Amino acid sequence: VSTPPTADATPRGTGRRxxxxxxxxxxxxxxxxVLLTPALAEPVxxxxxxxxxxxxxxxxxxxxxxAAAVGEQVGLAAADVIVMVRSVLxxxxxxxxxxxx
Amino acid sequence: MRxxxxxxxxxxxxxxxxxxxxxxxxxxxADWPAFVAAIVExxxxxxxxxxxxxxxxxxDEAQHAxxxxxxxxxxALDLRVERLMVETVRLLADARIELRxxxxxxxxxxxxxxxxxxxxxDCDVLVRAEDLGRVMARLRPLARRRFDAPRSRFDARFVxxxxxxxxxxxxxxxxxxxxxxxxxxxxxxxxxFTDVPEIVAVGGEPVPCLPRALDAVHACVHxxxxxxxxxxxxxxDLAQLFASxxxxxxxxxxxxxxxxxxxxxxxxxxxxxxxxxxLPATFVEWAESYRPTRRDLRELASYRSREGRYPAQAAAxxxxxxxxxxxxxxxxxxxxxxxxxxxxxxxGYGRRLARGVRLLARWRPR
Numbered sequence: 001v002s003t004p005p006t007a008d009a010t011p012r013g014t015g016r017r018x019x020x021x022x023x024x025x026x027x028x029x030x031x032x033x034v035l036l037t038p039a040l041a042e043p044v045x046x047x048x049x050x051x052x053x054x055x056x057x058x059x060x061x062x063x064x065x066x067a068a069a070v071g072e073q074v075g076l077a078a079a080d081v082i083v084m085v086r087s088v089l090x091x092x093x094x095x096x097x098x099x100x101x
Numbered sequence: 102m103r104x105x106x107x108x109x110x111x112x113x114x115x116x117x118x119x120x121x122x123x124x125x126x127x128x129x130x131a132d133w134p135a136f137v138a139a140i141v142e143x144x145x146x147x148x149x150x151x152x153x154x155x156x157x158x159x160x161d162e163a164q165h166a167x168x169x170x171x172x173x174x175x176x177a178l179d180l181r182v183e184r185l186m187v188e189t190v191r192l193l194a195d196a197r198i199e200l201r202x203x204x205x206x207x208x209x210x211x212x213x214x215x216x217x218x219x220x221x222x223d224c225d226v227l228v229r230a231e232d233l234g235r236v237m238a239r240l241r242p243l244a245r246r247r248f249d250a251p252r253s254r255f256d257a258r259f260v261x262x263x264x265x266x267x268x269x270x271x272x273x274x275x276x277x278x279x280x281x282x283x284x285x286x287x288x289x290x291x292x293x294f295t296d297v298p299e300i301v302a303v304g305g306e307p308v309p310c311l312p313r314a315l316d317a318v319h320a321c322v323h324x325x326x327x328x329x330x331x332x333x334x335x336x337x338d339l340a341q342l343f344a345s346x347x348x349x350x351x352x353x354x355x356x357x358x359x360x361x362x363x364x365x366x367x368x369x370x371x372x373x374x375x376x377x378x379x380l381p382a383t384f385v386e387w388a389e390s391y392r393p394t395r396r397d398l399r400e401l402a403s404y405r406s407r408e409g410r411y412p413a414q415a416a417a418x419x420x421x422x423x424x425x426x427x428x429x430x431x432x433x434x435x436x437x438x439x440x441x442x443x444x445x446x447x448x449g450y451g452r453r454l455a456r457g458v459r460l461l462a463r464w465r466p467r
Contacts, residue, residue, distance in 0.1 A: 022304070023304045023305050024304070025180045025183050025184060025187075025303070025304050026180075027176040027179060027180060027216065027217045028215075028217065029150070029169060029172055029173050029176060029217065030150060030154070030165075030169050030172075031169050031173075032173060034173060034176040034177055034180060035180075036177075036180040036181065036183075036184055042177075042181075043176070043180045043181065045173060045177075
């Protein structure tokens with residue numbers, strides 16, 4: 001689950017919350033999250049920022065809140081990471097691992 | 102200079118990680134490749150990494166990376182098994198077939214602080230004996246049985262579990278009871294369904310499991326009657342069930358009702374010997390005060406027989422069956438099975454019959 005960031009930095013649906021999909025099965029390891037969803041034939045490993053995003057989804061954040069939390073972890077402003085966060089969310093959404101409320 | 106720790110000490114420290122009075126080692130491992138191989142074989146990669154993170158076991162950077170790599174492989178397998186379990190539960194629940202998920206997939210998310218601490222390799226599901234035929238039919242799109250039954254009706258009356266295999270080699274064991282051999286006779290199938298199940302949500306699906314005290318008795322049975330060298334994660338399950346709220350008096354009461362006192366006694370010894378920890382004092386006192394009967398000792402011996410465990414268990418099962426007509430049906434099925442069952446197995450009818458007579462005489466109660 002890793003594609004180059006393609007989304008722009010314009011806020012979208014900022015009030016909606018993101019959460020882990022109910023049907024997603026996952027295990028955290030020291031360096032990755034192993035994921036399996038009904039949309040995936042085989043388990044996939046997500047690392048780096050995608051794994052960080054997965055961890056932070058525990059609190060069902062909005063996209064701006066998620067970007068702020070990720071930025072805090074890597075020492076950057078939310079505006080500097082929002083594009084990458086959005087890209088990760090899109091990838092996880094396509095994999096059936098997350099959903100919007 | 103510090104002394105390198107042995108494989109046995111390292112495995113004990115991993116399997117007992119985070120339990121009260123768990124042993125700690127903090128020294129380099131004497132044989133790293135053997136340690137990794139054993140951790141993988143015992144499916145203890147999650148506990149090993151947790152023990153490393155706590156400093157219970159000392160590893161260098163390369164060793165840590167190697168442990169993470171094998172752990173990720175195991176986690177991928179765990180998730181594949183969990184998905185198979187969810188599909189199994191859905192198929193059976195849609196047909197209103199009652200079930201209880203057993204062992205690792207039932208315990209990982211329910212009794213362990215982190216599900217990655219309890220890995221597994223297959224899916225075990227307990228069903229009512231009278232539902233076995235419907236279960237096989239219902240699960241056919243998912244998996245097919247690996248071996249034919251020796252005779253019709255054998256499964257519903259005598260089998261411990263029917264093994265099903267998916268096209269990609271995953272395994273579902275459909276259980277009628279919790280133990281092979283004579284102890285399987287002691288545990289009535291219907292009794293395993295009389296208590297309200299505990300539910301764990303997996304992938305959005307409510308998964309019914311045994312009550313915690315009965316899970317603990319099952320762990321005793323599996324530890325004491327399973328592999329000659331007991332699996333460490335089974336012993337850990339027993340300790341973890343107590344650590345997560347199984348009530349010692351309830352476990353003892355179930356064990357007594359199911360006539361598994363000698364098995365519980367053996368399990369207490371195995372946890373002490375292989376994990377280096379003690380189970381709750383109330384349970385230990387009850388188990389150690391149990392006086393095994395001659396029948397207990399004879400039946401337990403059938404699980405450790407030098408003649409081969411399965412033939413000895415089969416003979417001991419014959420004598421454990423309470424009714425003559427059950428004994429006749431059981432002996433007939435095993436000595437004169439269907440031709441499809443016999444193909445690929447050792448010997449013909451004559452040899453099976455002769456072997457059966459010899460084993461029955463050897464395991465006859467005296």
